Amino acid sequence: MVPTAIVARLREHVGETVTLHGWLYNKTSKGKLHFLQVRDGSGVVQCVVFKGNVDPELFELLARIGQETSLSVTGTVKADERAAGGVELGVEDVTLHQVVDGYPITPKEHGTDFLLGQRHLWLRSRRPWAIMRIRHRVMTALRRFFDERDFVCVDSPMFTPNACEGTSTLFEVDYFGDKAFLTQSGQLYAEASAMAHGRVYCFGPTFRAEKSKTRRHLTEFWMLEPEVAYADLEDIMQLAQDMICAVVGEVLERCPTELEVLERDPERLQAVLPPFPRLTYDEAAALLVAHPDSDFVPGSDFGAPDETILSAAYDRPLMITHYPVEVKAFYMKRDPADETRALCVDVLGPEGVGEIIGGSQREDDLDLLLERIEAHDLPREAFDWFLDLRRYGSVPHAGFGLGLERFVGWIAGVEHVRECIPYPRTIYRLHP
Ligand code: 4AD
Ligand code: MG
Numbered sequence: 540m541v542p543t544a545i546v547a548r549l550r551e552h553v554g555e556t557v558t559l560h561g562w563l564y565n566k567t568s569k570g571k572l573h574f575l576q577v578r579d580g581s582g583v584v585q586c587v588v589f590k591g592n593v594d595p596e597l598f599e600l601l602a603r604i605g606q607e608t609s610l611s612v613t614g615t616v617k618a619d620e621r622a623a624g625g626v627e628l629g630v631e632d633v634t635l636h637q638v639v640d641g642y643p644i645t646p647k648e649h650g651t652d653f654l655l656g657q658r659h660l661w662l663r664s665r666r667p668w669a670i671m672r673i674r675h676r677v678m679t680a681l682r683r684f685f686d687e688r689d690f691v692c693v694d695s696p697m698f699t700p701n702a703c704e705g706t707s708t709l710f711e712v713d714y715f716g717d718k719a720f721l722t723q724s725g726q727l728y729a730e731a732s733a734m735a736h737g738r739v740y741c742f743g744p745t746f747r748a749e750k751s752k753t754r755r756h757l758t759e760f761w762m763l764e765p766e767v768a769y770a771d772l773e774d775i776m777q778l779a780q781d782m783i784c785a786v787v788g789e790v791l792e793r794c795p796t797e798l799e800v801l802e803r804d805p806e807r808l809q810a811v812l813p814p815f816p817r818l819t820y821d822e823a824a825a826l827l828v829a830h831p832d833s834d835f836v837p838g839s840d841f842g843a844p845d846e847t848i849l850s851a852a853y854d855r856p857l858m859i860t861h862y863p864v865e866v867k868a869f870y871m872k873r874d875p876a877d878e879t880r881a882l883c884v885d886v887l888g889p890e891g892v893g894e895i896i897g898g899s900q901r902e903d904d905l906d907l908l909l910e911r912i913e914a915h916d917l918p919r920e921a922f923d924w925f926l927d928l929r930r931y932g933s934v935p936h937a938g939f940g941l942g943l944e945r946f947v948g949w950i951a952g953v954e955h956v957r958e959c960i961p962y963p964r965t966i967y968r969l970h971p
Pocket of ligand 2: 885894896
């Protein structure tokens with residue numbers, strides 16, 4: 540019996556004969572040689588078929604197999620420093636499972652729109668392969684980071700009766716005759732979980748009926764949301780900084796191949812070290828007012844171009860705090876030193892990726908929170924359960940939400956968030 544190997548671990552089998560199970564990624568032929576690029580999900584390896592080493596009929600057949608033909612290849616693993624991955628396979632036998640002709644995605648350049656329409660197949664290509672692996676690594680590193688700090692993962696529901704982040708981006712669902720919404724954020728429930736477990740996070744899909752067609756917006760995206768009892772704004776800013784550094788460090792260590800496929804310069808990521816620069820909203824506003832390319836109006840929220848101008852000055856994430864309460868959500872606590880400002884933070888990624896984190900200390904006083912709900916024109920009944928948290932053992936607490944696809948996009952050096960989720964959902968896309 541010839542042992543089965545995976546491409547990612549072929550280096551451990553130099554000199555041995557192994558079988559790989561995979562698909563044909565690309566092929567070139569030259570006289571008595573076929574060069575098969577075989578991918579098995581863990582990587583791609585060059586398999587060299589010499590006419591004299593295989594059955595003559597098989598050699599003829601291999602000339603006609605198309606891209607994505609499924610096959611098993613048996614051969615000897617040879618060290619070859621010129622080859623990607625440092626090894627290639629000297630082929631002795633090939634079993635063809637399904638011979639394919641006319642695979643729609645070829646190694647030539649296709650437009651992104653065409654590729655997104657073929658997303659179920661495009662996921663097999665090198666670039667999406669590398670991005671999905673980085674996404675996986677980021678998710679795993681995030682979970683480990685919080686696990687090591689004694690956080691408990693307590694997930695929030697997807698169907699909710701209330702709005703968390705304003706009413707303009709709610710997806711309404713007919714819930715057996717009642718009105719429900721797809722959640723915009725797990726935060727409100729995470730606050731309840733934090734009162735039960737102290738330090739929690741939730742991590743799952745969130746939904747926003749974003750009509751904007753930008754490189755930063757999806758209608759379905761993943762958010763990781765830690766929430767911490769007895770924590771203030773400073774505590775969660777520190778937490779966010781530690782979290783970003785830990786995850787970036789883990790990707791650098793464990794995803795060198797993926798970063799190389801994406802032509803992502805690791806030096807950009809190596810620069811991501813504490814402490815991160817910090818500005819108050821007023822300081823940031825003053826910079827924008829003085830900037831020739833900005834049409835920022837003081838008192839308003841920062842737009843995408845403003846965020847790009849602000850973050851361009853730094854090689855690591857920028858933390859902006861103390862926004863005017865008017866531009867922020869109802870649940871944020873006001874700064875006791877200046878009631879017009881919220882105890883909040885937005886973290887802007889470098890390289891123009893925009894806001895990757897939004898967070899705050901929460902209003903923990905029942906009467907003030909009731910006031911905020913009214914001022915924001917939100918239906919009080921829907922928040923009754925949430926208000927209980929301010930009736931029974933209310934404590935200072937704080938948390939934030941990290942947008943997974945924007946975070947992955949920045950780390951992977953991918954311009955558009957639609958490439959950072961397996962099946963992007965946007966105003967124009969629900970297929971496949
Ligand atoms: O700033 P946001 O709206 O904050 C919240 O939802 C809070 N309730 C989180 C919390 O404190 N627990 O969203 C958080 C992050 C943003 O910084 C951004 O990275 C991402 O979610 N995000 C989006 N990502 C992709 N597409 C969209 N339409 C997004 N909207 C927000
Ligand atoms: Mg925000």
